[in-house]
Amino acid sequence: MTLRIGLLLALVVTAATPAIAVNPDEMVADAAREARARTISAEVRCMVCQNQSIDDSNAALAKDLRLLVRERITIGDSDEEVLAYLVDRYGEFVLLKPRVNGHTLLLWMSPVLLVLSAVATLVWMSLRRNGPPPPALSEDELAKLDDIVL
CATH class of the missing domain: 1.20.5 (Single alpha-helices involved in coiled-coils or other helix-helix interfaces)
Known part of the structure; x- marks a missing residue:
């Protein structure tokens, strides 16, 4: 009985955690840059899903945006410059928390x-x-x- 409750609890906890859509092939090798990319992508709205960040979305456009964020970070853009680039390209709607x-x-x-x-x-x-x-x-x-x- 205790084992069943434990398994049920583990299932509930696992189901309640958000699915992270970032694939290993998208990640940057540098841990600091990857952390910056994850922080930025958590603030950017998936234009397909609209209520998910690109970090959580499995849509093709979200993958493209995640790659674009990592590319801009690798070029040397600051976090603000990356967000400004995305806002210039997609409009203010791309931000989950509008300015x-x-x-x-x-x-x-x-x-x-x-x-x-x-x-x-x-x-x-x-x-x-x-x-x-x-x-x-x-x-x-x-x-x-x-x-x-x-």
């Missing part, structure tokens, strides 16, 4: 704006519900009410 600039300001501010509008709506509804009490009934109105009820 904050004029074009992406609404994207970055939308969570804050959404929370502020929700808070403003709740305050407005609360004030409207708990507004001033209705005016008191006059003696004439109270008499009419007594006639209706009784």
Whole structure:
């Protein structure tokens, strides 16, 4: 029984780990350059899969991009230069985490704006519900009410 639980736990842990699509033939021999390439490729979106980094994707375009990143690092580009090259070539969409600039300001501010509008709506509804009490009934109105009820 314990062996079954252990095997099941090992299966669950193995299934929960992300599949890494980098093939051994793509890797750079220098460990420092390979580490840089892995860091950069984790920040770059696969244009086919769109919600995966090129490091995690098995698509042919992702492989080409991984090779391009390693080629640019081997040439001597810095991490910023490699990312700038990819952005110039494919646009800002290639980055999994877009940079904050004029074009992406609404994207970055939308969570804050959404929370502020929700808070403003709740305050407005609360004030409207708990507004001033209705005016008191006059003696004439109270008499009419007594006639209706009784």
